[in-house]
Amino acid sequence: MTAPTMMAGASLWSRLGRLNPRYMVIFLITLILALGELRYAILGGYDRLGIALGTCVSVELLLTWLLRGRLANIASAIISGISLSLLIKPQSDLLWPFALGAFLTISSKYVLTFRGRHLWNPSNFAIGILVLLASHQVAILSHQWGNDLATNALIWSFGILITYRARALHVTLSYVASFLVLALVRNLFVGGPLLAEIAPITGPMYQLFIFFMVTDPRTTVSSRRGRIGVAALVALVEMGIRIAGDYQFSYLTPLYYSPPIMALFIVGPIVMVVDLRRTSAASGRGVGG
């Protein structure tokens, strides 16, 4: 590599650091969307994307205009809309889960609040509700991604780069490290092949989860150490769900469809309330949707 090329690279890297992290996240999730659609047709219809994205953006604009007297930055709504269209996999040609899911995603930010902060990651809340209340009709992205190592590697590379620049990589890495360690623990409990316990994190749903949901600073605690702890706690609760799944506790079945998302659904608001009670000084730049 020549010196001018290296300098240009460094300059771009520096400019990326000054960019609003949400735009980088939009770039990453759009990259995932484009790759997935071009290679694997993951959307299952552009109407799904249109409804989820359109509803998220329009509800966000409408609510901020009505409630705050101004139009909000729609970056977060775009991330949410794309996340929903990628993660929700309903029966046949149903479109209502995208419309209602998108409405719940955005409106939850204005309804489910505590001391001025919303408690759930918006997409996580909507997906959790859809799984809990509508599992007859709605499933979560499981294997609609080709199971392809190269695609996964590309998304992981960009994801790590962007979460690093968004100063959220510590959350991602904490969760991943916790998942791997706890996979070993789970394996001790349930037996079977160890790789079967590690396998889930190589899947597409986890890519969306670790880069867009668990990293969302608006819905996690204020301190760096606290965020690392929360990521580990989410992985711990997920371990509990997974062990329950292996031992077939039937009354917890709705949690087994998507253990990490349901773990965050449970942990997220609890730690937010605890943190907000501890300090009312809410701060932090937003990345997630």
Added chain:
Amino acid sequence: MTSHYTLRIALRIAFVAALGAVYILGRGDQSTSHTWSETYGFRFREVSAEAGISFIHEAPDLDPSLDTIAPHVAAVGASVSISDTNADGWPDLYFTSSRFDAPNALYINQKDGSFSDDAVAAGIADVNRKGEGVSMGSVWGDFDNDGFEDLFVYTYGYPHLFRNRGDGTFQDVTKPAGLRRWMNSNTAVWFDYDRDGFLDLYVGGYFREDVDLWRLETTQIMHDSFEFASNGGKNRLYRNLGDGRFEDVTDVMQVGSTRWTLAAAAADFNGDGWADLYLGNDYGPEELFLNRGGERFDPAMGGLADDSKSGMSVSLGDTENRGRLDVFVTNISERGYLFQGNNLRLNLLEEMGQFLNVAQGAVADAGWAWGAQFGDMNNDGFADLYITNGFISQNRDRDYWYGMSKIAGATGVLFQDFQNWPPIGDASLSGYEQSRVLMNMGEGRMVDVAPAVGVTDSLDGRAVAFADLFNRGMLDAVVASQRGPALLYRNAVDPTLHWIAFHLTGTRSNRSAIGAHVVAEWGDRTQMKVIDGGMGFASQNDRRIHFGLGTFDEVERVSITWPSGHRQVIDRPAVDRLHTIEEPIP
């Protein structure tokens, strides 16, 4: 301030309303009729015992290293094919079993409502032998045009071609025919792709050809993707040379897919007079190979390539009475985990160059669906659908779906090795599901009436085939279940409704007339059917073509397009009878 407060209240009300809507809509259509209703116009009664059918499918014992996922790998092999094997005018039944030394069964129709298993005397019972492999299914076709239907048994192992001697016995001619090649197959179809008057044979590959499931040399035998796998066994096309031998023309004809094919059907989808091939592939998209004048096949997109699912059965029927063959492909649906949905693809090849998937509701979601067939079960003039389902029924309190979800989303290199799969143990996986009987109400609407019409079994159904078994002018259903008993559902149809049926014999075409397209026109309806050389999953319907006519007591016209390309028109054929038609010789 007040306005702001009101807005917040309104938002909260809307939020709660949205939650309520999710709950209500998410329950789906819970209505299922459980009472007999005369309005359906038909009723099934399961009569296997009184008909003398006692066949029970046995699953294979595989290499011990496969034990952790044996119920999954050994979950196929129950099949049924229907043919008039002794040419006496009454359909007979052939069932396969899949354990070494377990016999296959040939139930000869006794013409009095009962059947007698003559497989041993016929020489087609002892097919499942150590070192040779086990049966996965069978298809009947008169490959030597001698007037008697011959039998091809596809296997995990060496397949078998049995020539029907015409005296109630069969001769294994696999070796001289050039068909003794180890394959792990789940489907085969007879069809005459080059219109030379002899039936050719297309055989699907599932596991790779170098895999011997009883003596594994590697644990890396599974698919490398749940969606776009292409590391399965190679499909093969054998051309019938007309002298008892077959030639492998797979590569020349460009139909050697390695996409884990579970089902295949052949018909002229684009109306050019040549039989095309439609494949249902596990872990991948469906494939359509268009026949280019018998010279080669071209893969056609047809809107299929991007819609990757787990195709398990390919059935052809004219769902909207348009005079076209539409395609129904079964897939997997399991609440919370996976909604692949079945495909009901309207054939719009001539108008738009593609199929249009219109499956919704009960058509799309039939659980873990396997074999399916179109047939007018109530003679009302619309093609209904019978769908078998259920994958692994073991312990009702243990479910493998969570275990499966651990690896289903993972990168392919992990689950390609079956050692990385969580052990199934005694868990069920979409077990104890109830078969679906979807009644076509017209205008594209189908309703599940299974319990109401007497179909209440929850066995792991694999194959279903239709035939008018007792020559009464109505379709009976025969079901093969994995590790379970064969079922015979005897039909009772509203006698005021009319029907017409055809038994075709080829002269220039293959004698079985497999591939003949028959179009009946009555009232304002036009319906197409094709004589199949294998259709659904691990099944084949009777060769006789049956049309329900509803209340119409007159058929204006019946057009037959023979496999040779010759077109024959019959004006105003009599209804409520079977017509025997021989292909005219010019």
